[in-house]
Amino acid sequence: xxxxEPRLRASLLAxxxxxxxxxxAFFLQLLRSWRLTPKLMDQHDDEQR
Amino acid sequence: MMRTAYVKGIxxxxxxxREAVLCVAENVRPGDSERQVCARLEREFAKARVKxxxxxxxxxxxxxxxxxxxxxxxxxxxxxxRVLAEGEAFVLDAAPIVLGFPSDFAFSGCAxxxxxxxxxxxxxxxxxxQIKRDILTWSASEAGNAELCRExxxxxxxxxxxxxxxxxxxxxxxxxLEGFPNWCTGAPRIGTGFQLPLLLTYASxxxxxxxxxxxxxxxxxxxxxxxxxxxxxxxxxxxxxLGAKFESVLLVDEGETRWLDxxxxxxxxx
Numbered sequence: 049x050x051x052x053e054p055r056l057r058a059s060l061l062a063x064x065x066x067x068x069x070x071x072x073a074f075f076l077q078l079l080r081s082w083r084l085t086p087k088l089m090d091q092h093d094d095e096q097r
Numbered sequence: 098m099m100r101t102a103y104v105k106g107i108x109x110x111x112x113x114x115r116e117a118v119l120c121v122a123e124n125v126r127p128g129d130s131e132r133q134v135c136a137r138l139e140r141e142f143a144k145a146r147v148k149x150x151x152x153x154x155x156x157x158x159x160x161x162x163x164x165x166x167x168x169x170x171x172x173x174x175x176x177x178x179r180v181l182a183e184g185e186a187f188v189l190d191a192a193p194i195v196l197g198f199p200s201d202f203a204f205s206g207c208a209x210x211x212x213x214x215x216x217x218x219x220x221x222x223x224x225x226x227q228i229k230r231d232i233l234t235w236s237a238s239e240a241g242n243a244e245l246c247r248e249x250x251x252x253x254x255x256x257x258x259x260x261x262x263x264x265x266x267x268x269x270x271x272x273x274l275e276g277f278p279n280w281c282t283g284a285p286r287i288g289t290g291f292q293l294p295l296l297l298t299y300a301s302x303x304x305x306x307x308x309x310x311x312x313x314x315x316x317x318x319x320x321x322x323x324x325x326x327x328x329x330x331x332x333x334x335x336x337x338x339l340g341a342k343f344e345s346v347l348l349v350d351e352g353e354t355r356w357l358d359x360x361x362x363x364x365x366x367x
Contacts, residue, residue, distance in 0.1 A: 062319060063303040066267045073171040073266065074296050080172045081289035088136050088153075088176070088289060089143075 103198075104348060107274055107327055108357050108367035110193065110200035111346050115358070115365055117141035118154075118189050118204050127183045127208045131156040131176040134189070135289075142193055149283060151192035151199050151295040159185040162205075162340030164264040164333075171266065171290055184211025186218055186339040192329070194294060197278030201329035203344035204362055214339070221334060221341040224256050226361045228332050229343065236347060237354040242313065242320035246270045250318075253334045261333035261340055263318070266291075271316035271330035272299065274346060324349040 121137045138154035155174055157164075158181045166173040181187055190203035205225070207218035231252055235245050249270055250260045262270050276298060284293035302314035313320045316328060326349065333342035346357040346365075358365045 059319060059321070060307055063307065067300045067303060070266055070291075070296060070300065073169045074291055076169055077171040077175065077290045078288040081175055084132070084175065085289045088132065088139050090136070 100350070104327070104357075105367060106196065106198035107200065107346060108365050110195035110198040111202060111357055112365040112367075113142075113145050113147070113195045114191055114193055114200040114202035115362075117145060117193075118191055118202050119362070122189055122204045122206055125181065125187060125189075125206060125208070127181050127185075127210060130178050130180050131158055131161075132178055135176040138189065138191055142191065145193070145195070147193040147195060148286070149194040149294060150286060150292040151194065151201060152190075152291045153286070153289045154189065154191040155290075157188045157190075157340070158182075159187075160338050160340075162186045162188045163259070163335040163338070164261055164340070170264065175290055181208050183208055184214035186214075186221075186341060188340065188342060190342075190344060192295070194277070194282055197282050199274050199277050199282075199294070199329075200346070201272075201274070201331070201344050203331060203342050205341035205343065207339075217336065218339055218341065221258070221336060221339060222361065224253070224258060224334060225332065225341060225343050228252055228334075229345070229356065229361060232330060232332070232347065233354060233356060236324050236349050239323070241323050242316050243318055245324060246316060246318045246320070249332055253332070258334040258336045261335045262331055262342070265331075265333075267299075267315050268317045269315045270332060271328040271347070273302065273312065273314045274327040274329055275312070276302065326350070 120141055134156045135154045156176050158179050185208050188205050192201040207215055235248050253260050281294050281297040299314050305311035306313050312325055328347045330347045331342055331344040343361055348355055
């Protein structure tokens with residue numbers, strides 16, 4: 049059990065990192081895509097094709 | 098919910114995703130921008146009455162199919178005004194939630210106009226088809242999650258290609274499709290790209306893994322245990338300026354290991 053502790057701690061930290069970075073990236077993505085989204089969802093956006 | 102009903106729900110969602118993506122993919126032409134094609138994908142999914150997503154449609158052209166960019170994946174992956182040139186590779190990837198069930202389908206193609214590149218791209222697709230067969234064999238064996246990821250990476254590298262899927266967030270080869278519908282499946286769409294059902298489901302999956310021993314939600318090099326349940330698996334490889342991937346649903350249950358769509362980009366048989 050004691051031998052497993054460092055490995056468990058490392059995997060816990062790795063997964064915490066995934067959650068924190070993922071949440072941060074989600075908000076960055078939200079800011080970046082705010083004005084893009086209506087254009088993508090506009091049904092007539094592709095008329096020039 | 099009965100297991101067969103759950104698998105059918107996922108298969109139906111995957112069918113909807115595949116049909117929309119392939120419908121748009123067959124009309125992708127040099128001169129189209131990533132944003133134009135994503136708008137077409139949005140329109141196809143709107144026809145299918147999709148309102149909720151794991152992630153909204155992505156389109157990547159040329160060197161962007163390799164994810165060689167610097168910085169945050171989520172912002173770099175958003176569709177750009179970059180225009181597809183003749184002979185360039187492209188990837189379309191969408192993950193709608195249909196009737197509460199998630200899906201995730203990706204298609205890789207190559208614009209016409211440069212026969213030499215078309216041949217190279219076809220070789221990448223043959224590699225992907227081989228990897229798809231191998232994943233089935235490895236998943237049916239006693240291989241663990243981490244070993245499966247190592248085997249896939251080794252298979253890609255031994256064919257002289259680059260492993261690209263480790264550049265995804267959490268370096269995933271795949272992610273679970275278990276645990277839906279759940280409390281956040283009906284979360285409204287916010288912006289473009291990854292959506293709340295993806296973020297919240299996998300974050301709570303990681304927490305539950307550590308607190309309650311729930312199965313690990315990702316397939317990556319550090320994943321403990323053996324594959325179990327339904328996964329969206331997305332091996333992604335690159336060679337030169339070309340990148341290619343597939344994304345399909347793998348079912349690993351007791352006594353049953355199979356792809357819901359056995360062929361590369363083929364029909365979802367359920």
